[in-house]
Amino acid sequence: MASLFGKLTEKKHASANRAKERLHLVLIHDRTDLSPEALRSLKDRLIEVISDYVQIDANQTEIQIETDGREQTLIANIPLKSPRVR
Amino acid sequence: MNGKVVTITSGKGGVGKTTTTANLGIALASLGQKVVCIDSDIGLRNLDVVLGLENRIVYDLVDAIEGRCRLPQAMIRDKRFETLFLIPAAQTRDKTAVSPSDMVKLCDSLREEMDWIIIDSPAGIERGFRNALAPADEVIVITNPEVSAVRDADRIIGLVEAEEKGPAKLIINRINLSMVKRGDMISAEDVVELLAIPIIGIVPEDEAVLVSTNHGHPVVLNEKSRAGRSFMNIAARLNGEDVPWLELDEKNGFFNRLGKIISGGS
Numbered sequence: 274m275a276s277l278f279g280k281l282t283e284k285k286h287a288s289a290n291r292a293k294e295r296l297h298l299v300l301i302h303d304r305t306d307l308s309p310e311a312l313r314s315l316k317d318r319l320i321e322v323i324s325d326y327v328q329i330d331a332n333q334t335e336i337q338i339e340t341d342g343r344e345q346t347l348i349a350n351i352p353l354k355s356p357r358v359r
Numbered sequence: 360m361n362g363k364v365v366t367i368t369s370g371k372g373g374v375g376k377t378t379t380t381a382n383l384g385i386a387l388a389s390l391g392q393k394v395v396c397i398d399s400d401i402g403l404r405n406l407d408v409v410l411g412l413e414n415r416i417v418y419d420l421v422d423a424i425e426g427r428c429r430l431p432q433a434m435i436r437d438k439r440f441e442t443l444f445l446i447p448a449a450q451t452r453d454k455t456a457v458s459p460s461d462m463v464k465l466c467d468s469l470r471e472e473m474d475w476i477i478i479d480s481p482a483g484i485e486r487g488f489r490n491a492l493a494p495a496d497e498v499i500v501i502t503n504p505e506v507s508a509v510r511d512a513d514r515i516i517g518l519v520e521a522e523e524k525g526p527a528k529l530i531i532n533r534i535n536l537s538m539v540k541r542g543d544m545i546s547a548e549d550v551v552e553l554l555a556i557p558i559i560g561i562v563p564e565d566e567a568v569l570v571s572t573n574h575g576h577p578v579v580l581n582e583k584s585r586a587g588r589s590f591m592n593i594a595a596r597l598n599g600e601d602v603p604w605l606e607l608d609e610k611n612g613f614f615n616r617l618g619k620i621i622s623g624g625s
Contacts, residue, residue, distance in 0.1 A: 287542025292506050293549050296371060299506075300513050343516070344556040 277315050301338050313337065319349065328354040360393075362470040365477050365597070368519075370511030372482030374503045375532040378568060379590070380479035381409045382579040388443035389579075391425035397465075398448040399491045400481035401456055407447045410574020412437065420458045421449035423465065430468060439580070444473075449542060451491045454486040459493030466494035467611040475597075484518060492519065498527040499559065504534055513554055528559040530593065535564045551623030560593035562586050562603070 302308055307315075316336045323329055335350040367380045377398075384396040395418065398406035407413040415435045423433035423446065437443035449456060462478075469476045480491035492498065502512035509614045523537035526559045531547050547561045565586035570591075571578040578587040579594075592602045 289539070289542045289545050289549070292545050293553070294544075296506055296509055296553055299510055303510065303513060304517065343520070 297340075301340060301345060302345070305338060307338070312338070319351075323351060328356070330354055360418050360471055360474065362393075362473040362476050364466050364470070364494045364496045365475065366480055366491045366498050367477065367501060368480035368488060368498060368503040368515055369482065369489060369508070370484065370515040371502075371508045374501050374508050375530075376482075377405050377409050377479050378479050378577075379499070379530060379532065379562075379571065379593075380406060381396040381577045382590035383594050383597065384410070384443055384445075384475075384477050385437075385440065386579045386591050387475050387598065388437065388440035388475075389591075390594065390598060391442070392598065393442045393472065394475040394477065395444040395446060395469055395473050397446045397476065397478045399462070399478050399487060401487065402450065402453045403449045403481065404448040404450045406479050407435075409572055410437065410445055410528050410577065412445050412447075413575070416555070416567060419447045420465075424457055424461045427549070436508050438476075454481070454490065457490050461607060462490045463494045468530050477598050484514065484568055488518075492522060492524060498524050499530055500527045500554075500556070501530045501532050502530055502550065502554070504539070504547070504550055506541070506545075509545070509550055509553060516554060516556055526556045529554060529556050530560040530562065530625045531558070532562045532565040534561055559596050560589055562589040562593075589593070 291297075316334065319336065320329065320331050320334055324331070330352045333352045335348075337348055339346045339348050365383075367376050367383075377400075380396050384394050387394045396406060396410070398404060398421070400406075401421065404419075407416060412435050418428040418433040420433065422428045423430050433446050434444040435447065437445070466476050466478075476494075476528050478491045478495070481487035500512050500515055500519070502508045516525070516527050519525045529551065530551050534547055535544055540547045547558070551558050563585045565578070565584055567581055567584035568578045568586050571581055571584070571587075577590075578584050579590040581587045595602045
């Protein structure tokens with residue numbers, strides 16, 4: 274059991290996984306020409322604009338790029354705040 | 360005859376473009392096909408030494424394009440297969456000596472006589488790559504299971520798509536299965552998943568490749584070499600045969616799983 278656990282953690286820390294993760298991120302940015310910095314700024318401005326129309330939960334808002342084959346999709350998850358009872 | 364133009368490219372240098380061109384040329388000729396390999400790396404001539412034909416060069420690609428010789432005079436016949444020819448690169452000129460439309464014209468005349476025109480592209484994404492890409496009916500991208508080679512391959516795949524020459528086909532060269540098993544090399548599956556184009560071959564790392572290159576005798580001529588057999592399989596797949604994937608790792612059916620990914624993927 275201990276050796277199995279050892280093997281699993283070893284696999285997790287093996288360099289190939291690290292290479293794959295790093296490549297995954299770098300390829301997204303190469304393909305979209307969108308840096309992590311630009312993505313953060315896009316998110317901030319998106320929150321700003323949407324907040325003009327509807328109340329949103331800025332802390333829960335997520336924006337990310339999803340990959341399907343060679344296609345990239347920008348996914349925004351923006352929870353709305355329930356309207357206050359007046 | 361209506362020959363097919365296949366361009367072998369990679370972005371990054373040193374991943375095995377010239378080795379692949381030489382081996383696919385020999386393999387297709389051994390299947391009875393008429394093949395011409397073109398070294399389009401002007402100024403850095405290499406395909407001649409890999410094929411062992413360096414002592415036979417009289418005229419080169421630029422001589423043929425600029426009309427200093429007739430096209431057949433620039434085609435060196437192989438010593439082993441009489442249906443295999445090489446058009447060597449010029450050594451004393453640079454990439455600007457040739458234009459993409461020159462390459463299209465040249466390949467159009469070769470199509471009439473040949474089954475296959477295989478172009479060895481230079482590394483990079485500049486003029487030399489554009490020259491090699493312009494006449495292509497099909498593009499093969501070579502990569503190694505290593506971060507910089509995969510990243511450059513992705514860039515090239517995007518450029519090939521932008522030129523409407525895609526989807527390119529992938530060869531993963533120099534896979535070391537014991538490193539993959541211990542988790543220190545990205546697997547072929549992972550590379551296919553990242554690059555998301557159809558795969559046409561996986562070539563294991565094999566000392567026989569260097570040894571055979573030393574002799575000017577491409578490894579595909581060595582039936583005992585695993586890399587040689589892989590190149591032969593790639594040539595057969597190019598030629599339209601349905602070749603099963605070599606079971607390089609029978610224990611966990613690595614290539615069975617890979618086969619599923621390929622048929623299930625886009």
